Amino acid sequence: MKRCILEGTRIWQGDPEAKDTYVDFKGSFRTEGTGRVFLRISADSNYTVWVNGQVAGFSGCADYPDFRRFDRIELTKFCREENELRITVWHYGIQTQTYLSADGFLLFDIYEGTNLLLKSDRHILSRINPFYRNGYCKSISPQLGCSFFYDATKSETPYQESVEQGPGLAHWREQKPLRLKAPVKAKITPSDKGYFIDLGKETVGFFFLEADSPEEQLLTVFYSERLIGGKVNGRPGWLDFSLEYKAKKGENRYLNTFRRIAGRYLFIECPKGLNIRYAGVCPTDYPLVETHRKFADPLVQKIYDTSVYTLRCCLHEHYEDCPGREQALYAMDSRNQMLCGYFAFRGSAYQRSNLVLISKGLRPDGLLSICFPAGMDYPIPFFSLVYVMQVYEYLSYTKDQSLLPIVRGTLDTIMKTFRSRIEENGLIASFEYPFWNFYEWTDLSHNASQIGRTKEDKTPKQYDLSLNCMYIYVADMYDKMTGEHTETEGMKKAIKEHFFLADKGIYRIDTLHDRYSQLSNSLALLAGLGDRELAKNILTDPDMIPVSLSMTTFLYDGLLKTDSGYRDFILENIKTKYKKMLDAGTTTFWENEDSILDSKAVESLCHGWSALPAYYFHILEA
Template sequence: MFEEAKWIWAQDVSGKDSYAEFVSEFGADAGLPVRLYLSCDSNYSAWVNGKLAGFGQCADFPHRKLYDKIDLTDLCGKSNQLKIVVWHYGEDSQTYINSDAKLIFEIVQGEKVLLSSGEHILSRRETHYRNGYCKQITSQLGYSFLYDATEKNERPYLPSVPVRCDAKIEPRRLAQLKMRARPRVKITPTEQGFLVDMGKETAGFLDLAVESPRRQKIVIVYGEHLREGKVPRLIGDRDFSVEYVAAEGENEYVNTFRRLAGRYLEIFAEKGTRLRYAGIRPVDYPVRKQEKKFDDPVFQKIYDVSVYTLRQCMHEHYEDCPWREQAFYTMDSRNQMLCGYHAFRGHRYQRENLITIAQGVRPHGLLSLCFPGGRDHSIPFFSLVYIMQVSEYVRYTGDVSVIPSVRPAMDRILATFASWERNGLVPNPVGFWNFYEWSEHSSGNDYWSRENQPDCYDLILNCMYVYVRRIYAALFGLSVDTSASVQAIEKTFYCKEEGLYRLSTKEKHFSRLGNAFALLIGLGGEELAEKVAEGKGMIPVTLSMTAFVYDALLLFGDKYKNMILEDIKTRYSAMLAAGATTFWETEKGWEDFGGAGSLCHGWSAIPVYYLCRLLLHEAG
């Protein structure tokens, strides 16, 4: 592949947040399939004969580029026009690692290369999009956009220039994302424009049809909830808006670069503007659902909404949330993968996501925070979660062929932890984010202030290290002795008076999550299990981490089964009663994180796993 193609870029395009347009012509014979193979940095949309052919560069790494395969057959005639627009981000975020702007492609029919990238491809700056605008939505997600429909691009096309790229290039093994039909929406005029309600959380592309009385800039704000009848735009340093400069008369526009998400759009436009349509065109990863039926209608609703939540968080890779970040974390995706084994058929998506994570080992020996991610605040606990993810994948699928691609990362993580061990315990490493859950004394928000402090040891990190060493040994048929670590944990963290394990050597606080981890490594017994089940005197467990508490209690058979089911029903019914169409990041909803709480978070779909396991008796 790409034997005749070169990496190229446009002569007159440089800098952050820039758009380049590439055009050419090619001929094709009737009756034979025509394919476009393409890779770029950072994102693309391709048209053949004026019709959209493909979009969305799969998230990859500068050292390992992935290429898409797009079927052009139905779009082609004898002579054809190709246009490719590439959006180069040019700045690190938690969803992208900065690299040089570039494009490579081939169009192939049978064994014949019809067209390939090189200096002969004409290119120029794409000026409908404001280049260098650099308006940030969030630090995790990256840039917004401004599109000017009145712009007449009179810049000349110039021969493209070659770009050096030594990256390994491999095929995208995941399916292309699908853009679905326009959803039905409710449009309500307001004093400043229009409010659009799509009826439920939707992730996809902005679709706009508007009649404008004159040239004007229209601002589109998107979000998951309303505050005093408005969609919140500015939340802290975040700006949830995009912009469109309309021409006088009819305008139609679909942006196929920046995926948005939410339930509501607020359109700010001049008097006399007629909004024909505005909404988010759903864009999702194609899956085959496994239909599940539950006798209890409440559990059925919880299951169905959980599955819909999962789908909104599956695109180029797993996402924590489609609105605020679209970032790929191990802990979030562990819950998502686990649920996916029960909710969807096939396992290619999980496999390729595990391989993507394995590319993210940093020089310090742990995984980056996100994949691919150019801003690094590694979470040691999340690196250990990866060993669980691989083990669960092999257990559910029987696919051991993934091991050569992922084991080096697993070994590096465990070797790094082993190098930190002191007398059976691992101190909190300096300069890392020692996060466990979004609760008091477990969010690690003081991690920068710990640099000059004496060693601090955390219960959860040490229990997790024991837990995954055992998981790793079982996966590879090895023996492991964790008794010294278990004894050190008992000696260091157990508080006899309370009969509980404290969270940290720094302070004396107790949490359900921390004590659940003690149970998971064999400490505490039934007396501790009773206390964890009751939760009295302990920091409550958050939605994302309930799986560890439930698993700890299920070590005691069905004794706590009904309690677990009731806990799921109580927590999730409360969200449904509040109007949730997807499940929230935390039970505080949008009010958490200074008003930036996500109302669609993949890790909160965990009821899928427990409802299937406990009510449908599926293997766990």
Template sequence: MELWKNGIWIWAEGYDSVNVYIDAEVSFTKKPGQTVTMAVSVDTNYAFELGGRLFFGQYADYPFDKVYDLLDLTDAAAEGENRLTIRCWHQGDDSSTVRGETAGLIFEIFADGACIAASSPETVVRPVAGYAMGPIEHVSGQLGYSFRFDSRVPEAEPVRTVLPDKPLPRRERPIRKLTLGEDEPAAVAVTGSYRENGGDTMGKRMQFASLRFGEQNRRRRFPSEDGLALRAEEGEDGVFILIDTERENAGLLSLDLDVPQEAEILVGWGEQLDDLRVRAFVGNRNFCASYTAHAGRNRFVHPFRRLGMRYLELHIASKEAVIRYAGIKRTDYPLEHEMAFSCADSLHTRIFDVAKRTLLMCMHEHYEDCPWREQALYTMDSRNQMLCGYLAFHELDFPKASIRLMAQSIRDDNMLELCSPARVSITIPSFSAIFLTQAWEYLIYSEKLTGKADTDFLSEILPVMKRIADEFIRRRDPENGLITCFPERQYWNFYEWQDGLVSSIGTVSSEDDLTYDAPLCAFVSFGLRSLANTLDKLGRADEAAYYRREHLSLNEDLDKAFWDEDRGAYATYINRKTGEKRHFAELTNALILYADAAKGARLDSTLINLTGKGGLLPVTLSHSIFKYDALMTRPEQYARFVFSDIARHWGYMLEHEATTFWETIEGAREFGNAGSLCHGWSAVPIRFYAEYAMTLDSGVTGLYECAMRPIR
């Protein structure tokens, strides 16, 4: 079956702008016994129904490397004529998940390998009149547009089919497609009436509405064919219902309800009820969409925006409504392998299980930092996710695909984009440095899990790794060998979400403010070590020796410059002009140990400091991986501390009803009440259970009767 000999890129004339929806119609005939397949690619996303099944989900890709789905339609297609309406959504501008590029759809349908239908100038296309198009509210700046859909609007007339100039798709999606679950079971938390209090966005309208609670004991479960009848109190604008799926979930909005007359329904989603409702509006974000129902029964699934949530809230502008279902259809990544961990201390067993679910909720078309607020692929976040995923899921295809996406984002300044496959105005230098280690770790685990290191892939991305490394080497100060913060406006000198380690975005550092940054130097140092190790594995000894010398010399310069004898610890910053040392943090000291820059008494002192005895600024959940790895270089002394620290912090989240682990220990209060309660980088404990609890003596770790076994 030879692809792309018939299909061409098409679109609807006049609809290549931001946030647009179009339909493309195609018919094909299936003869008895034929196998039917479809190749399809789009910018930005597609969905269609056939034989009662929903096919959806364009792989996250780049315009210069378009990826296609190869779909098996055999069971879904009926014998005889089949009619497809391929619905497409085009975002059209940049966010942290998508690059704003030229809209386009291309497809081919095959029967027993012969093309029987394809996108062409004759393909009928039309705008989807029910969707509000153009700029509307963003869910978040990182995630892009929410949606407004009006089910009353009749089908639009066809428009002229245009032929965008776009490269043909080059390769099939590298990972498995998401599964689509049934309506996720949910419980009614509360119902009542509401009154609007204004607001110029969907999120504000929901957030600011007055709620009048109804009966408190209506604990109906959904889905329910009989439905739950709601009636508004006199003088109120409509009815509301708050629904609990009872744990963190990610999936497509699904509604099944009746209204006696047409009515707008605001749909809000969130992870917690700290506001006694979902937090539909916070910091200019709108976790809210609008669906306008027609009179009668309404069934609706929105296939283009995945929701990360536990709770769903509906404000229905009707005096009456019957709810049969409101929630999501889960969109999980289909794992082939999964490990279970058990321990005599059930707290650690539970931490492993919840960390594993945290990982799963952050795996879709690529690794995501979080399913609720951003759904973006970052190097630092995904490095933790990969290390834990290798051990919990024995997964290689998924990390490999994400690493390729990140490598493809290399910019003219030799840094990676902040998020992939996106285009973002700023980037974080340390996140480019960690990529070198992330790639090396993939090579290690590919060999551990399969018996053969994936050297072909590392050879493919090696030019990107060297560009990053060479840029950092170029920026080393010729006098002291250190690297300053990146002073230009397009760089964010971020290290972790902790005081003094965040920096500011979009500013230019003055000469007086320029600092040598120990965290950056350490990230670069062990990145250079990782590159040298990779080159050794690829049989390129001379190049490996060069980068290893750079690693070792940077270590010497780090140790010499940042050690503060009075504090018995390494400082985070040195002012380039005055030489003043300031800021003492666990992260800084852990990174220097991870780079192997500390020796002798300084190493001993720093390890003790990392147990909380040195008065250092504590490390956060995500970056605790560096602290724990540093301490586990001496497990006989520090393993018990590591596992008790895990129990303390991750146990705290479980005590506060976490069903997945949070972005930071502050939970939803963080970042102006926009903290995520499901963040992939916080699955850290998995690594330490699998790598250390399972290999060290119980007397060393303090964990007894530890076992890991495959459950699929």
């Protein structure tokens, strides 16, 4: 993958390290009407482009400082003979699980055919945006980062020449631009403290307001996926789902195209009343084409359609675990999403782009970071193995072998790292600090206490069944991709020796506990360490820790590997689990089966990894 040299140079105004800062740029260009007009643009962090006052493009910084990518946006329909260009860049500058901190910059060029019309250099005028509260740094969540404060009562400030920062090197992000849609229908109900808004379903997009204010006043807008006691709880637990807008007297029209929000409900807290023409969300999504599968069973159809909508809500610049509190690209989450996408949508360029991005998250210790990019990192070893599976499945479903040379180095390093940790007893121990030995959100598998541990913290050494079985499972995939031969027979023998409970006919979850889980035993099936008897015990043992919603993929695949006759069980199991969510009124599928019951109200009610019916309904011909 070669880098392109854009004609422009990187430019900025003010301190490029300043946190939570908005910088405006403006210029002009003339078209001849001889060809299509395209903008190539790269920035740190999020940008919005206006041509002649119309939003022409927007996106986020989903890359690495040493692997900058540029978007290619067609401007033709926005252009006339003389054109005004305005760009605002929002620089985060704060490490999160969705952003790796670097200096703020803007880089662009505009072409009509092969004719260069405009490029970023010192002659592009710029200023610190006077309307956003710069340096505010109000956190939504540690994973996602900042919300915003917009002050419509502020006045315009002058522009000056930009400061050049360096050459314009970037890779083309081979994805289509995100779409900005018309505002969704919103039911607005006044109350004594403000206005309650119901969008009718989970909606992902940008806050949009059209209203008249009797005087200057601060509006605090809360948004949420659920109601608690009939009210919008915009500050559950450690989260803060709110944004602030200071209205000017008279007409206010505001659209934020920098921070996506997600939810069904909003509440606008306004002490002095408003005459609202519209308040809600303009959806934004990635333009994938659906396959529109039809099923005879109405329940299956409803589950499938809701799964596809859940997938759509969780993909923008890249796959997202959830569109609300994190918007983060994880290997495990995106593996489920990609798998569903091979059947629910046409094309595979989006999956490919994400797999390349993930490959850039290789750490010096040989495993992947927790997210991509990630400035705040709690690496999960199990998820590094999932990446090997992701690439294998991509090659299998798309037949696009050109990806392999690009990511081969990452695959080799991951497998080498795991091989190097095989001990004399034939097993890989759970990883020490700074790693998080997460598998799923169930007892003995989430290990959430490891997130806050330090290098000095000592924990008993243990070996986890899930990790060792997953290594064996993906080693076979790695060998098929690369032609290598990975020795796993010794590990298989060690697993039987250290984990198998002969009196139960099942494997224990780790070497410190005699409990057992559906996930780890399903992985044993996939690793070739079980038969129909183990499959039966996984489903019937009353003490078995049930598999979580996102990890049912391993349960279902393990069962099908032993006996295709489990098809009917799997379809009924899916219908039972997902009907419960539909009966609760959901319009997207939850992070876990009981997320709606979460007392802290922080679990997501829209999670891409839970859209698995979109895959299984296809392969099982529901």
